[in-house]
Amino acid sequence: MTTPEAYDISCVVVCGADAAALRATVRSVLDQTLAGTEAVLVTAGPDDTAASLAAADPQRIRLVHAGAESPACVLRDLGLAAARGRYVMVAAAGERLERHACRNLFEAGRRTDADLVAGRRDKAPAWHKELHARSRVVEDLADAPELVTRDSLSGGFCVRRGVLGALSGAGRALFGVRAALAARRIALVPNLITTGCAPADPVRDLPRAADAQRDTLELLSGDDALRAARESAFLTDHVVPCVRAFLPLGPDDRRKAADTLARSLDSLVTPQALDALPPVERIGVRLLTDGDADGVQAAAYALARPGTVVSPLVRTGDGRVRWSAEHADDDTFDVTELGHQYRQFTDLRLLNRVTHCLRQGAVLAVEGRLVVPLGLLDDRPALAARLDLSVRGGRAHTLSVPVRDVRQEDGGVVWRAELPLTGALRPRGIGDRVWDPRLVLTVDGVPVTTDLLADKAAVPTRATALPARPLLTRLTADTWQPYVTAKHHLAVCLLPRRRAARAAQALAHYVTHFRPARKLKPALRTLRKKREALRSQRVKLRVYRRILSRLPASKGLVVFESHMGKCYGDSPRAVHEELLARGAGVRCVWSYATSPAGFPDGARLVRRWSWRYLWALARAEWWVDNQGFPHALDKPRHTTYLQTWHGSAYKRMGFDEARHRTRNAPERERLRRAVGRFDHFMVRSEHDVRTLARAYRIPEERLLRAGYPRNDRLVEARERDEREGRFPRPPLATQLGIPDHRTVVLYAPTFRGAPKEGQVVQLPLDVREFAERFGDTHVLLVRAHYMEAASLPVTPPGTVVDVSGHHDVSELLVLADVLITDYSSIMFDYALLDRPLVHFAPDLDAYAADRGTYFDLRKRAGGPVIETQEELLRTLDRLKKADGEWQAARRAFAAEFGAYDDGGAARAAAALILGKKARA
Numbered sequence: 001m002t003t004p005e006a007y008d009i010s011c012v013v014v015c016g017a018d019a020a021a022l023r024a025t026v027r028s029v030l031d032q033t034l035a036g037t038e039a040v041l042v043t044a045g046p047d048d049t050a051a052s053l054a055a056a057d058p059q060r061i062r063l064v065h066a067g068a069e070s071p072a073c074v075l076r077d078l079g080l081a082a083a084r085g086r087y088v089m090v091a092a093a094g095e096r097l098e099r100h101a102c103r104n105l106f107e108a109g110r111r112t113d114a115d116l117v118a119g120r121r122d123k124a125p126a127w128h129k130e131l132h133a134r135s136r137v138v139e140d141l142a143d144a145p146e147l148v149t150r151d152s153l154s155g156g157f158c159v160r161r162g163v164l165g166a167l168s169g170a171g172r173a174l175f176g177v178r179a180a181l182a183a184r185r186i187a188l189v190p191n192l193i194t195t196g197c198a199p200a201d202p203v204r205d206l207p208r209a210a211d212a213q214r215d216t217l218e219l220l221s222g223d224d225a226l227r228a229a230r231e232s233a234f235l236t237d238h239v240v241p242c243v244r245a246f247l248p249l250g251p252d253d254r255r256k257a258a259d260t261l262a263r264s265l266d267s268l269v270t271p272q273a274l275d276a277l278p279p280v281e282r283i284g285v286r287l288l289t290d291g292d293a294d295g296v297q298a299a300a301y302a303l304a305r306p307g308t309v310v311s312p313l314v315r316t317g318d319g320r321v322r323w324s325a326e327h328a329d330d331d332t333f334d335v336t337e338l339g340h341q342y343r344q345f346t347d348l349r350l351l352n353r354v355t356h357c358l359r360q361g362a363v364l365a366v367e368g369r370l371v372v373p374l375g376l377l378d379d380r381p382a383l384a385a386r387l388d389l390s391v392r393g394g395r396a397h398t399l400s401v402p403v404r405d406v407r408q409e410d411g412g413v414v415w416r417a418e419l420p421l422t423g424a425l426r427p428r429g430i431g432d433r434v435w436d437p438r439l440v441l442t443v444d445g446v447p448v449t450t451d452l453l454a455d456k457a458a459v460p461t462r463a464t465a466l467p468a469r470p471l472l473t474r475l476t477a478d479t480w481q482p483y484v485t486a487k488h489h490l491a492v493c494l495l496p497r498r499r500a501a502r503a504a505q506a507l508a509h510y511v512t513h514f515r516p517a518r519k520l521k522p523a524l525r526t527l528r529k530k531r532e533a534l535r536s537q538r539v540k541l542r543v544y545r546r547i548l549s550r551l552p553a554s555k556g557l558v559v560f561e562s563h564m565g566k567c568y569g570d571s572p573r574a575v576h577e578e579l580l581a582r583g584a585g586v587r588c589v590w591s592y593a594t595s596p597a598g599f600p601d602g603a604r605l606v607r608r609w610s611w612r613y614l615w616a617l618a619r620a621e622w623w624v625d626n627q628g629f630p631h632a633l634d635k636p637r638h639t640t641y642l643q644t645w646h647g648s649a650y651k652r653m654g655f656d657e658a659r660h661r662t663r664n665a666p667e668r669e670r671l672r673r674a675v676g677r678f679d680h681f682m683v684r685s686e687h688d689v690r691t692l693a694r695a696y697r698i699p700e701e702r703l704l705r706a707g708y709p710r711n712d713r714l715v716e717a718r719e720r721d722e723r724e725g726r727f728p729r730p731p732l733a734t735q736l737g738i739p740d741h742r743t744v745v746l747y748a749p750t751f752r753g754a755p756k757e758g759q760v761v762q763l764p765l766d767v768r769e770f771a772e773r774f775g776d777t778h779v780l781l782v783r784a785h786y787m788e789a790a791s792l793p794v795t796p797p798g799t800v801v802d803v804s805g806h807h808d809v810s811e812l813l814v815l816a817d818v819l820i821t822d823y824s825s826i827m828f829d830y831a832l833l834d835r836p837l838v839h840f841a842p843d844l845d846a847y848a849a850d851r852g853t854y855f856d857l858r859k860r861a862g863g864p865v866i867e868t869q870e871e872l873l874r875t876l877d878r879l880k881k882a883d884g885e886w887q888a889a890r891r892a893f894a895a896e897f898g899a900y901d902d903g904g905a906a907r908a909a910a911a912l913i914l915g916k917k918a919r920a
Contacts, residue, residue, distance in 0.1 A: 007036045007037070007038050007084045007085040007086070008034055008036035008037065008085055008086050008087065008102070008106045009032075009034065009036070009037050009038075009085045009086070009087045009088070009089060009102045009105065009106055009158055010037075010038050010039075010040055010083035010084055010085030010087075010088045010089070010161075011029045011037065011038070011039050011040065011088075011089050011090075011091050011097070011102075012040045012042065012076060012079035012080055012083060012088060012089070012090045012091070013025050013026065013029075013039060013040065013041050013042070013079070013090075013091050013092075013093060014042050014072055014075045014076055014079065014090075014092070014093065015041055015042060015043045015044075015047050015049070015050045015093060016093045018093060018094060019049040021093040021094030022041075022049055022050065022053070022093045022094075023049065023053065024094060024096055024196065025039075025091055025092070025093055025094060025095055025096060025097075026039050026041070026053050026061065027096075028096040028097040028098075028099075029060075029091075029097060029102075030057065030060060030061075031099055032097060032099065032100075032101065032102045032103065033099055033100050033102075033103050034100075034102040034103040034106055036085070037060070037085070037102045038060050038061070038062065038083075038084065038085060039053075039060060039061045039062070040062050040064060040079045040082055040083050041053065041054060041061065041062070041063050041064065041079075042064045042066065042075045042076065042078055042079040043063065043064070043065055043066065043075075044066045044068065044069050044070055044075060045065075045066075045068075045069070050063055051063060062082065064078050064079055064082045066078055073175075076090055076175070080164050080167075081164075083161065085161065086106075086109075086160065086161060087105065087106060087109055087117070087158040087159060087160055087161065088158060088159055088161055088164065089102075089105070089157065089158035089159070090155075090175065091155070091194065092155070092197070092198070094196055094197075094198060095155060095194050095195075095196055095197055096194065096195050096196040097193065097194055098191070098192050098193060098194070098195065100191070101119070101156075101191070101192075101193040101194065102158075104119060104189055104191040104193070105117045105119060105157070105158045105189070105193065106158070108135065108187045108189045109158065109160070109187060111187075112137050112185065112187040113185060114137065114160075114183070114185045114186055114187035115159065115160045115162075115163050115179075115182070115183035115184055115185055115186070116153075116157060116158070116159050116160070116163070116179050116180060116183040116185075116186045116187070117157060117158050117186070117187040117188075117189065118132070118147070118152065118153060118156060118157035118186065118187075118188055118189070118193075119132060119156050119157070119188075119189045119190070119191045119192065119193035120132045120156065120190065120191065120192045120193060121154075121155055121156045121192075121193065121194050121195075121197065122192060122194060122195035122196070122197065123197070125237070127146060127150065128146075128150075128152060131144060131146050131147075131152060131188065132188055132189065132190050133190060134190055135187070135188065135189050135190060136187075136188050137185060137186070137187050137188075138185070138186040138187075138188060139184070139185050139186075141180065141181075141226070142225075144186070144188065145225075145226060145229055146233075147176075147177075147180040147186065148177050148180050148181065148216070148220065148226060148230065149226055149229040149230040149233045150230075150233045150237060151176075151209075151237065152176070153175075153176025153177065153179065153180060154176060155193075155194050155197065156193035156194045157176060157179070157193070159179045159183070160183075163179065163182050163183060167179055167182065174212055174215050174216060174219075177216050177219060178219065181219060200241070201245075202238065202241040202242040202244070202245040203242055203245050203246070203249075203257050203261070205238070206238055206239065206242045206261055206264060206265075207260065207261070207264040209234070209238045210238075210264040210265060210268055211264075213230070213234050213238075213268055214268065216230060217230060217231070228272065228273070231268075231270050231272070231273040232272075232273040232276055234268065234273070235269065235273050235274070235277060235281075235285055236277075239265065239269070239285050239288065240277070240281050240284065240285060240303075242261065242288065243281070243284035243285060243287075243288055243296055243299055243300055243303065244284075244300050244303055244304065245300070246258075246288075246293070246296045246297045246299075246300045247297060247300040247301055247304055247488055248455070248488060249297065249455070250455050250456055250457040251293075251294075251455070251457050252457070254293040254294070254296065254297055255293040257293070258288065258291045258292065258293035258296060259291055259293075261288055261291075262288065262289055262290065262291035265288065265289050266289075269285060269286075269289050274286065274332060275332075279334070279335045279337060279338055280299055280302045280303055280306075280335075280338075281299075281303065282332060283299055283323055283332065283333055283335070284296055284299030284300065284302075284303065286332050286333070287299060295311075298310040298311055298351060301351060301453055301488070302351075304487075304488075305349065307349050308349040308350070308351055309340055309348050309349065309350050309351065309371055309373045310351040310371060311323050311324050311351075311371060311373070312324050312325070312371055312372060312373055312374075312411040312412065313335065313340060313341075313373035313374050314328050314374065314375070315341065315374055315375075316328055319336075320334055320336045321334070321335050321336045321338075321340065321341050321374070322334060322335065323335055325411075337768060337793065338794065339793060339794020339795060340373060340374070340794070341374060342794055342795065342796050342797055343794070345376045345377075345443060345448065346443065346446045346447070346448050348373070348448070349450070350370055350371050350372070350373075350448070350450050351370070351371045351450075351453060352368055352369070352370045352371075352439055352450040352451065352452055352453060353368055353369050353452075353453045353454075354366060354367070354368045354452050354453065354454040354458050354459070354490050355367050355368055355369055355458060356368075356458060357454065357458055357459045357460075357464055357482055357490065358460070358463050358464060359463060359464050359465065359466055360418070362420065362422055362423065362466070363418040363419055363420050363421070363466075364418070364419040364421055364464060364466055364480070364482060364492075365416065365417075365418050365419075366387070366416070366417050366418075366419060366437070366452075366490070367414070367415065367416045367417075368414070368415055368439065368452060369412050369413070369414050369415075370412055370413040370414075370415065370439070370441065370450060371412055372408070372411060372412050372413055375411070377408055377413070377443070380408070381443050381444040382443075382444055382445075383406050383407070383408070383413065383441065383442070383443060384403075384406065384441075384442040385402075385403035385406040385415055385417075385439060385440060385441045385442065386400050386401060386402050386403055386439075386440050386442075387400070387401045387403060387417045387419065387437050387438070387439055387440075388400050388437065388438050388440055388449075389401070389419070389425065389435045389436070389437045389492065390435065390436055390438070391427070391432040391434070391435055392434040392435065392436055392491075393434070397432065399424060399425050399435075401417055401418070401419055401420070401424070402417075403415050403416070403417040403439070404416075404417075404418075405417075406441070413441065415439065415441075417439075419437070419492075421466045421468070421480040421492065422466050422467045422468065422469060422480070423469075425468075425480075426469060426470070426471055427468070427470050427471065427477075427494055428470060428471050428472055428476075429470025429471060429472040429473070429476030429477050429494065430472060430476055432494070433477065433493055433494040433495075434491055434492070434493050434494075435491065435492045435493075435494075436451075436489070436490075436491050436492075437452055437490055437491070437492065438450060438451055438452065439452060451489050452489055452490040453488055453489060453490075454484045454488065454489060454490040455484060455488065456484050459482050459483060459484050459490060461481070461483065464481070464482040465479050465480065465481050465482075465497070466479070466480040467479065467480070468480045468494055470494065474498070474500065474501055475500060475501055475504035476496070476501070476504070477494040477495055477496045477501055478495075478496060478497055478498045478500075478501045479494070479495045479496070479497040479498075480492055480493075480494060480495075481493050481494075481495050481497075537609060540609065540611065540614055541632055541633070543614070544614045544617075544618060544633060545634065548614055548615060548618035548619075549618050549634060549636045550636075551618055551619055552619075552638070553619060553620070553621050553636070553638035553639070554587070554619040554620065554621070555621065556585060556586045556587050556621065557586075557587050557589065557616065557619055557620045557621055557622075558579070558586050558587070558588050558589070558620060558621065558622040558623075558624060558913060559588075559589045559590075559591065559616050559617055559620040559622070559623050559624070560572040560573075560575070560576050560588060560589065560590045560591070560624050560625065561590070561591045561608075561623075561624075561625040561626075561627075561629060562625065562626055562627075563626065563627055563646070564593060564608070564627055564628075565591045565592045565593035565594075565608040566592075566593050566594075567598065567807040567808070568590065568598055568599045568600065568603075568807045568808070569710075569807040569808030569809065569810070570626045570644070570646060570710050570808065570809070570810075571626050571644035571645075571646075571682070571708050571709040571710040571905070571906075571909075572624050572625055572626055572644060572709075573710070573807075573808060574709035574710050574712055574713070574810075574905070574906040574909075575624055575642075575644065575709050575906050575909045575910060575913075576588055576590075576624075577906070578709070578906040578907060578909070578910040579910050579913065579914075582910060582914070584910070584913075584914050586913065586914070587604070588603070588604065589604045589605070589606055589616045589620070590603050590604070590605050590606070591605070591606055591607070591608045591613055591616075592605055592606075592607060592608065593607075593608050598805075598807045608630075609630070614633075617629065617633060617636075617639075618636055620636075620639055621638065621639060621640065622639065622640050622641075622642060622913050623635065623639055623640070623641045623642065624642045624644065624909075624913075625643065625644070626643075626644045626645055626646040627645075627646055628643075628674060629641075629677075631670055631671075631673070631674040634673075634677070635677040640679045640680070641677050641678050641679045641680070642679065642680045642682070642704075642909060642912065642913070643678040643680065643681045643682065644682045644708065644709060644710075644909070645681065645682060645683075645688075645692065645708070646825070647824075647825025647826070647828065647829070648684060648685065648687060648688055648691070648692070648825050648828040648897050649687075649688070649691040649692050649695070649825070649854055650823050650825060650827075650853055650854060650855070650857065651823070651847075651851040651852065651853055651854075652695070652851060652852035652853065652854065653691065653692060653695045653696070654671070654675070654692070654695035654696040654697075655668075655671070655695055655696065655697060656691075656694075656695040656852070657695075657851070657852070658851075658852055672697070675696045675697065675698065678696075678698060678702060679702060680702055680703075680704045680912065681693065681696075681698045681702050681703055681704065682704045682706055682707070682708060682709075682905065682909070683703055683704065683705055683900065684707045684708050684711070684828075684897070684898050684899070684900050684901050684905075685896065685897050685898055685899040685900060686899065687854075687896060687897050689703060689705075690854075691854050704908065704909075704912070705900050706900055706904065706905045706908035706909065707898065707900040707901035707902060707903075707904070707905035707908075708829070708901060708905055709905040709906035709909055710808075710810050710829070711810070711829055711832055711898065711901045711905065712901075712903045712904070712905055712906050713810045713811075713814060714810065714813060714814065714829060714830075714832040714833050714901075715832055715901060715902065715903035716903060717814045717833060718832060718833050718834055719903075721833075721834075726817075727740060728740075729815060730811065730814055730815055732811050732812070732814075732815050733815055736779075736781075736801055736803070736815075737798060737801075738779050738798075738801075738815075739798075741777075742777060742778055742779045742798075743774075743777060743778045743779070743817045743818065744778075744779050744781060744815055744816050744817045744818070745774075745778050745779065745780050745781065745816065745817065745818045745819075745820060745876070746781045746783060746803075746812055746813065746815075746816035746818070746819050746820070747763070747765055747767075747780055747781065747782050747783065747820045747821075748783040748809070748812075748819065748820070748821050748824060748826050749763060749764060749765075749784070749785065749821060749822050749824060749840075750785060750821070750822055750823060750824035750825075750826075762791055763782070763784075763790055763791070763792075764822070764840065764842055764843070765820065765840060765869070765872070766869050767780065767782065767792055767793060767795065767800055768793045768795060769869065769873070770800070770873070771795035771796060771799040771800050773873055774799075774873075774876065775795070775796050775798075775799035778799075778876075779798065779799065779800075779801065780799065780800045780801070781801050781803045781812060781815075781816065782800060782801070782802050782803065782804065783803050783804055783806070783809060783812060784802075784804040785824075790802060790804055809826065810829075813826070813829060813830050813833065814833070816830070816835070817835060817836070818835065818836045818837075818838065818876070818879065819835070819836070819837050819838065820838045820840050820872070821837075821838075821839060821840070822839060822840060822841040822843075822844070822847075823839065823841055823844065823847065823853075823857055827839065827861075827862065828893075828894075828897045828898060829898075831862045831890055831891075831893045831894035831897070831898065832894050832898050832901055834887070834890060834891060834894065836863065836879055836883045836886070837861075837862050837863035837886075837890060838863050838864055838866060838872065838875060838876070838879075839857065839861055839863055839864065839865040839866065840866050840867075840872050841857075841865060841866070841867065842867050842868065844857065844858075844865065844867065860893065860896075861889070861893065862886065862889055862890035862892075862893030862894065863886050863889075863890060864882070864886065
């Protein structure tokens with residue numbers, strides 16, 4: 001028999017009306033791998049389900065009767081008082097513990113002597129996952145403030161029974177905060193503890209969260225920092241999601257919710273916390289506190305579709321932009337940083353709200369209102385409009401219906417259209433059932449296309465249906481039904497409503513699902529999988545190794561690749577152009593990763609990992625690239641591999657990387673085999689020999705001391721500057737719309753973190769502040785690393801240009817008057833131009849500690865090394881005066897790291913290729 005002292009963890013469950021949920025929770029407690037676990041069930045009155053559970057296992061399930069209806073926190077406290085475990089935890093009915101949850105919590109508590117042990121919850125937000133990313137002990141809440149500033153402890157934690165005396169009377173959310181404040185030591189574990197929590201309903205849950213917020217702020221009254229963090233987190237975690245949840249609500253529901261929530265939020269939204277939010281979130285929260293239901297829904301639409309203008313913006317006398325004329329004097333409604341004022345009217349995404357949608361005779365009458373910001377139509381231009389209905393996901397077919405009633409009214413555009421769906425729209429009936437209408441407004445002959453926001457109140461189902469006449473007869477479908485999509489837009493669907501159409505649909509379903517059809521489908525799936533398998537990388541690799549690589553060489557065939565097929569540029573391009581200029585007669589093939597856009601017309605292209613790609617690599621006499629052909633592909637015996645590489649090394653590379661030492665033997669062997677394919681490795685200085693060549697174990701006889709072919713363009717540009725000056729600028733300046741009087745600043749940071757191709761990153765440089773300060777005199781070209789995409793704010797036209805998609809960075813370097821980088825290898829190349837170079841590296845020390853470096857950048861840099869935004873802007877402001885101080889250092893930098901870059905690297909590479917071809 002189990003004694004009270006044998007229980008390690010007691011789980012308190014307050015019983016509710018849902019018997020199935022209670023059984024699921026109790027079963028998860030009984031199934032724990034920690035044997036000393038008990039369930040304490042608390043009821044406010046007779047509960048047959050709880051009684052039957054307790055009777056089935058009296059040793060591990062105990063029943064506590066409150067005797068009368070009581071608040072949930074009182075019932076919980078009764079259960080805690082009756083608990084006999086060393087640690088206690090609280091679970092809601094329906095919440096399930098992971099099988100090892102109690103063991104993980106108890107072992108962590110026993111090992112660390114913690115008063116509180118917490119783990120992860122299922123479907124938790126990113127901040128919660130980060131909080132529990134590793135096991136750790138917290139003795140000062142400043143080291144893990146989320147424990148009290150956010151709802152981290154709303155479940156998934158246990159508390160030492162001796163701490164319970166200070167926790168009575170608190171609601172469930174506040175119970176966790178009080179426990180954290182009372183605990184002298186807290187253990188955090190990365191294990192998943194609870195699942196099955198009820199899905200959040202931001203609108204329904206906000207009043208309860210607001211009450212908990214008031215109580216929590218009172219508890220934190222002695223700590224201003226924690227209070228401020230809690231106030232900000234409350235807006236981010238509860239109020240902003242509530243704003244977003246207003247989008248699908250109908251008019252009555254959102255007005256009722258706005259009235260209720262405005263009262264709940266009274267005094268909880270502080271100016272400091274509000275100002276810290278992004279503009280649209282800030283305005284949505286403010287409108288919610290004001291009880292403006294329609295305004296909150298508009299803000300919710302803007303949050304769901306970033307960049308959409310949802311209100312009639314106005315410009316104030318000082319040039320700022322406000323949400324509307326009604327809020328022109330309130331800084332809370334300032335949206336200047338959104339940059340809408342810099343866009344042309346035809347480039348704006350505008351809110352177009354459907355106000356009326358009903359059947360009128362044989363047509364569907366649709367009315368709406370389009371937002372017009374900043375008085376852009378005040379000059380009363382000529383307006384025309386049409387509704388385009390386009391089939392979704394099928395054949396390219398569109399029905400255009402003229403909008404005969406379109407006019408300006410109260411700072412917007414109102415319109416009314418009649419859609420003759422029955423007579424004018426003749427779908428096939430199969431494969432084209434859903435159609436999306438969009439309004440095309442023509443302003444002085446220039447079209448602007450907008451989606452139609454709708455709610456269910458404006459699109460009643462039964463009052464909008466119209467007969468349909470499909471080309472494949474009404475047996476396929478017979479009714480047009482307007483409806484509101486999951487993204488809250490108006491759409492029209494073709495449905496079978498009449499008896500004949502429903503019978504035909506049932507017959508079609510039977511034909512495709514009866515036994516022979518059910519047997520045929522798996523066979524078809526198997527054939528499809530085999531077909532896909534023939535195109536798989538595994539099969540291609542096997543064919544390449546066993547067959548293709550044994551084929552004879554194709555004389556004069558050279559395969560080029562740059563940055564794994566992502567562009568036509570860098571040193572492979574320079575070598576390719578040199579071969580073409582010589583008219584050497586070689587046959588050149590370029591690989592591309594996703595799109596052939598940007599590659600020269602007439603070039604022979606093969607898609608990376610396609611059969612044509614493998615065929616070309618297997619037959620080529622030469623491979624030329626700057627990073628590495630796929631590691632799994634062995635180089636044929638008849639092929640020579642020229643590796644031009646993509647930059648000198650600042651961070652540790654290859655076998656010198658710290659992370660390489662943690663790799664297993666097969667991974668290290670794959671790197672060794674991949675690098676072992678290089679027959680010639682181009683270097684631009686003895687620094688490359690000491691670093692890259694040694695890091696990749698490249699023998700001396702394979703080194704080609706000729707510089708980088710891509711840098712021939714830079715050497716030529718420097719010599720031209722010395723002879724003729726900087727003007728006229730290259731043709732690229734005209735293509736980018738850069739006037740001669742502006743200084744061109746290229747910002748090109750390096751890649752950080754683990755490779756996630758195409759990930760959108762927040763740049764260290766505040767681009768908007770740069771544009772505000774230097775927009776009249778400078779143009780900022782932003783070049784994100786090829787593994788990333790930059791997230792840029794809207795700025796005045798001509799001040800910031802994203803050139804990340806430009807194929808060849810050398811062209812950008814030649815155009816730039818100044819380079820801002822961090823520790824990217826682009827610094828070694830740009831120094832050859834002898835132009836100002838600035839290192840903006842706020843995280844230099846952390847990066848150097850994490851990745852390891854070959855030298856101290858601060859001691860050997862060719863330009864100032866800067867760590868703060870303000871210092872960077874001051875440096876740029878006085879760059880002409882200050883650059884003279886760095887000229888000698890920059891030239892020494894270029895001489896050390898580009899000693900072999902004399903402008904002849906492409907000629908040397910071409911001579912090498914043609915020399916072998918001639919011998920062959």
